Amino acid sequence: MSGTEYDLVIIGGNAAGLSLAISSLRSGVQSVRVVEPTSAVVFPELVGEQQLDIGYGESPTSVDVAPPSDGSAETGLVVRTSKHEYRTRACVIALRTDAPDWQPPLEVASSDRILIDTLPETAPDEDVLVIGFTDHAVELTSLLATAGAGVVLAAGGMDPTRLSPAGENWLRRLERERRATVLYRSLPDEVAVVDGYPMAFFNDRRTPDLQFDHVVFASGRRTLSPADVGMTEAALRSGRVWFVGETDEENPDVPTAPGWRIGFDVATAFPELEVAPRSAAEVRRRFTSVIEDLRAENYNATITSFEPTHSDLWVLRVKPDRGDISHLPGQYASLGLGYWEARIDDAEDANLDEKWDKLVRRSYSISHCIFDGHGYLAAGPGEELEFYIVLVPPTPDNVPGLTPRLALKRPGDRIYLGPKVAGRYTLGPVVDPDSTVVFLSTGTGEAPHNAMVVELLRKGHRGPIVSAVSVRQWQDLGYLDKHRTIEKHWGNYHYYPMPTREPDVPKRYIQDLIRNDVFATDFGVELDPTRTHVFLCGNPAMIGLPEEVDGETRFPEVTGVVELLVERGFTVDHRNQRGNIHFEEYW
């Protein structure tokens, strides 16, 4: 055993431990040792980048007080591990451990593909959903991404400011490098098993249900107790030890003890360093180059084309710096811009100061350019993704976050593109090439249908294909000419644009098409539930999904398309029940 001297010994190379090590070194603490019981810390790249001093494979065995050394008046500590003995001025226990009784706070099916705190052995190349909002969830996400898994972190309720700085930065880095997708606002309300694989059902309308190879829950881990690290009463009372953890009220399983401290700050532990408190956002805002730094840190893609259909409706293309953009027609990706970006309107975002350096992200269906430069139906996505996006105006109830910022962007500008393309709204259920396929949408809800129509035609679909879209005016049809061209070449394709505010066109809604059997009259296309798939995308009121109330199916007061189709014998494709009505709600 050697008796090495340190200013600070941190037990635990997890997100919190690494954060404390980095911030202490940056604040002027001279010598910091991180003691990690396993053979790796959670974010290994940080060790070299931040010049951290780590003792691997060292488990703490005791923490005791030591008499002052070198004439100092201050009591020191002796930290013993399985390999070394350290004299130190301060010690932080960041290590946390499994809480064996922890259960997921939602309905979860039993399956060996659904795990708690355990990484699936087959993770490389698999799609894994991590559920949780703590540092531990970030740690699991990072380990899975490093192992080569396609990871989605459902972090509904996550407050990034409550993550440790290393956890928060690492999460952003995983997103920026397109190694993980983070759903900050989504938490499933159920994880079921469908066809042998876990399916997460989300309770918010922004996140469609998603299926994975594995689901991993990040448990609420518990802070170690003084006894777990062999800490003596004298050390506990010395005022020189700190435990990282939540308060007792929030986490009743955390053991309490005299001398217990929540968190740690350099200013208290090392007063001679005179470290002033500061807010990261404040510091950043003082510098003009900050916006460029934030863009460089957060954006991972370039807008290569930005074609306004009119001032408030755009077809844009986005090229990621790296990563795979293969996807199925109908799926969606997420785009993001920083709150620091200027808005086109003069609305004010609530709490802008708190989120100024964060990203606002939204989901967007992937559209399709339809024809290539030679006039042929275009093949897959190539290097860019096409989106069809409308500007959302502010209302008394809502200050839109993303589209008023996107409105000021032009080709060459940088943007954030989420790493994972997802969604179940695809042509998967259309297996019969002679079946009838009907696409009904409002506004930009046409986007996924453009991609799906091209896919069907490219595959030689023989049955009738109809795409109808409800808009306000003729000018709101970004793809009109292209659809008219398709109609000329493919006799089985019909495009049915429906402006509702044009003097020369009778005002009709999508629902009227079903009520009045317009497709049968105009194109001879019958809506026969035995041979028809209907795809509905856009405004939830047009779709009109029913709710289950006390075991009873209740349709919305304003009749939507689903109710009219169900009356005709169609069934909704939903959760575990296969059907021929497919839908994607935009809000």
Ligand SMILES: Cc1cc2nc3c(=O)[nH]c(=O)nc-3n(C[C@H](O)[C@H](O)[C@H](O)COP(=O)(O)OP(=O)(O)OC[C@H]3O[C@@H](n4cnc5c(N)ncnc54)[C@H](O)[C@@H]3O)c2cc1C
């Ligand atoms: C899976 C999925 C795919 C989506 N694909 C597209 C797409 O391809 N194109 C697109 O423009 N939007 C799409 N959206 C909506 C998009 O995610 C944003 O909600 C929208 O761009 C508004 O963002 P915001 O931050 O400006 O406003 P927010 O603050 O998010 O405002 C949301 C409100 O804006 C209105 N709104 C949202 N989307 C639209 C819309 N498309 N048309 C009219 N009003 C709308 C609704 O009233 C909604 O309550 C999609 C949503 C989902 C869940």
